[in-house]
Amino acid sequence: MSSERVVDIWGPRTPFTSGTSWPRRVDQYLADGVTEADVEEWVRGACLLCSNGCGLEVAVKDGQMVGVRGRAEDRVNHGRLGPKGLYGWQGQQHDRLTTPLIREGGRLVETDWETAMAAVVERSRSLLETKGPLSHAFYTSGQLMVEEYYTLCVIGKAGIGTPHMDGNTRLCTATAASAFQESFGSDGQPGSYTDVDSCDALFLFGHNVAETQSVLWTRMLDRLDAADPPRLVCVDPRRTKVAERATVHLPVRNGTNLALMNALVHELIARGWVNEDYVRAHTVGFDALDRLTRDATPEWAAEICGVPARDIRAAAEIFGTGERVVSTCSMGFYQSHQATAASCQVNNLHLLRGMLGRPGAGILQMNGQPSAENNREAGCGPALPGFRNWDNPDHVRELADLWNVDPLVIPHWSAPTDANAILRFAEQGSIGFLWIAGTNPAVSQTDLARTRRILSGDQCFVVVSDGYRTETTELADVVLPAALWAEKTGTFTNVDRTVHLQEKAVEPPGQARGDQAIWTDYARRMGFADKDGHPLPAWDTPEQAFEAWKAASAGRPCDYSGLTYRKLHDVGGVQWPCTRDAPDGTERLFTDGVFNTADERCETYGHHLATGAPVGETAYRARRVDGRAILKTAAYDHPYEVPDETYPLRLTTGRTVYHWHTRTKTKRSRQLNEAAPAMWVEVSQPDAQRLGIAEGDVVRVTSRRGSIEAPARISHVREGVVFAPWHYGDPETAANELTLNGWDPVSKQPELKVAAVSVTRIRPGDGPAPAPTTTASAPVRPFADTGRE
């Protein structure tokens, strides 16, 4: 296998029928000139290039990675790997940061660890002395290991005592967490990938799984190609590969999801497709849900969403008459102004039908990043570790006991600060020390002109840990070279709660160090200590950190206490909760219809979905939810920006199968880079015709924040919508030059999928746009004589 999986993205079909096991198929790629006989060692782990978490082994020769192969026995992938998994690792072998950098006279210059850390510590100390803990913030990732997050959590929450810790998970899966909390009392994925194996219908809400979890799509394709295919409903303004296989495709206008969802719930209730026994025994809130959706008829939603009412009815009927439905939600739902409400409505569909906690019936509120889950559970993001409730003094005391610190040190007087607010505080300078690790906000944040201003200004000292020089490192005061995947040992948890251990396969380049080692070094230099003067954190190695994290998770929904490095090495992926009573892990949550909503167990007392106002402890207790799930929604409201005369089109953004985010790894992998080498934007055929745009013409896309230029692909995006991939971070081309600074009121997830824009043709291009033709970006018409078809 050389590069063929760039074209044959999902590989050969291995169809399987409902209730049978997904056949194994082991995918392997070895670098040019390397044979299996050359491989000296196969090191176990899992792919870190999306949340699917495919089990794999890394081939090592002469101390270098030379290939990968899937692990046949792994529950997630049964041996398969997608294009990023097969080819992406090669990007780690080029252009790495090998020494720390420090800003001198306006320029970043190479330095040694001693000098770099001394500068970090000096600034940190002086700010803590003069301004206190709230001068400090940490903006991290969904791509580090649980050991790293938990170590940083203890440094930030017990060593410093700052609430200003968040991850890029705020941009990614904050809504998944919020939707779980609001419906079920706490974060934690109810379903399992094995539900795909026996479902009779699949609903994909704003989720281009074919490109973004390509191996999960392979599993779905293998069901779709068997004798008893599930029906498939796809909600996406583009004709993705998922949409092409759909029984019903609802290409809604971006920003209108909640109108559709309220109509689907309306239909279930109106047509009597409600499991009344389940609803009575296991939920609260039905009357309010009924009231809020009573007028949300399919005709009403059809008008707003721009799809036929009969298609909405058809989708509702599939849900209402199915016995085993699997739903997934992803960024098309999460990066939106009413994200939590729309995603809760997906939970509500399942609750109304009693379709939870049994094989084939399950919800997958997707994660995108490989360890988004770990950031959330280990306390570097919107929650205290172990999904503890910051509003519950008993939960805070548990942590204080674990860490041997005064409970008052642990910031719990308000919710942990979200990334939007962190950036605002850094803009104002009240945050004067910002440590960024494992994220590249100068490309991934909204309104990039503002983001660059904040990160480059003198009001805030910025430290960045990364494996490469990026758009963000160029704005930093100190840059620290980080070890990447397979250059360090650690665990991470995928969408369906499957924990994998990645073992160190090779040494990091130059002086690069793992993030845990970097943060522990910082903590030791700062002298962080517990009540008895013992160092905080109390551990040094990854395995010690893992043991400490197990203790913190014990008894909570995300219980790791039954896991060991040994077990993970032997078995591959294991699903949490994994305890003494469930040593092999737990396939599904809520099998008994009891949710994490009891007063003492819940992670939050919840919010009003329309405004984000907290419900509060008193009102929550008065409701006596007591283990039942909560049905809630909000009335539909239009997005913050709607098209007008100046900006008549709706921008949306997203991904292609070949690149990972800001491409730090994938642009350095030959196969992946060649497959999608440069920026493009997608317009529909009717819009192109109206605007006089031909395939490949260079167009300018302008919003109230800025403008970009790129060749146009005339694709199957819906009329009135412009799609821009956000992978290409140059200010001339970066999609986030255009996006706006608004967010969902509950999850605080930025609205990255809706902005009003204008499109104008600038000049003819030199051939078709450099967009893939194998994916949702395929042209409406094959082009002659281009060599790209």
Ligand SMILES: Nc1nc2c(c(=O)[nH]1)N[C@H]1C(S)=C(S)[C@@H](COP(=O)(O)OP(=O)(O)OC[C@H]3O[C@@H](n4cnc5c(=O)[nH]c(N)nc54)[C@H](O)[C@@H]3O)O[C@H]1N2
């Ligand atoms: N190849 C690849 N895979 C990845 C990643 C990557 O960068 N590259 N990133 C990973 C990460 S971190 C994440 S979060 C996931 C994201 O995975 P996805 O959520 O699947 O990815 P996106 O392309 O951001 O958005 C999904 C779809 O939402 C549609 N959409 C846009 N606006 C709307 C809307 O208003 N309503 C609806 N219903 N749909 C809308 C888009 O057309 C797009 O097809 O992917 C993960 N996997």
Ligand SMILES: Nc1nc2c(c(=O)[nH]1)N[C@H]1C(S)=C(S)[C@@H](COP(=O)(O)OP(=O)(O)OC[C@H]3O[C@@H](n4cnc5c(=O)[nH]c(N)nc54)[C@H](O)[C@@H]3O)O[C@H]1N2
């Ligand atoms: N318009 C628009 N914007 C979006 C999105 C969208 O759909 N549309 N999606 C959003 C989503 S879902 C996400 S997840 C974010 C992602 O946005 P980012 O997190 O900014 O994207 P990445 O390119 O993954 O950045 C990760 C960085 O961490 C570095 N890195 C990798 N591994 C390690 C490690 O082990 N240690 C350290 N220290 N560094 C490491 C990489 O080199 C890279 O620079 O973007 C968001 N932005």
Ligand code: SF4
């Ligand atoms: S589906 Fe995701 S985890 Fe699996 S190989 Fe592809 S990128 Fe890696």
Ligand SMILES: [Mo]
């Ligand atoms: Mo993400």
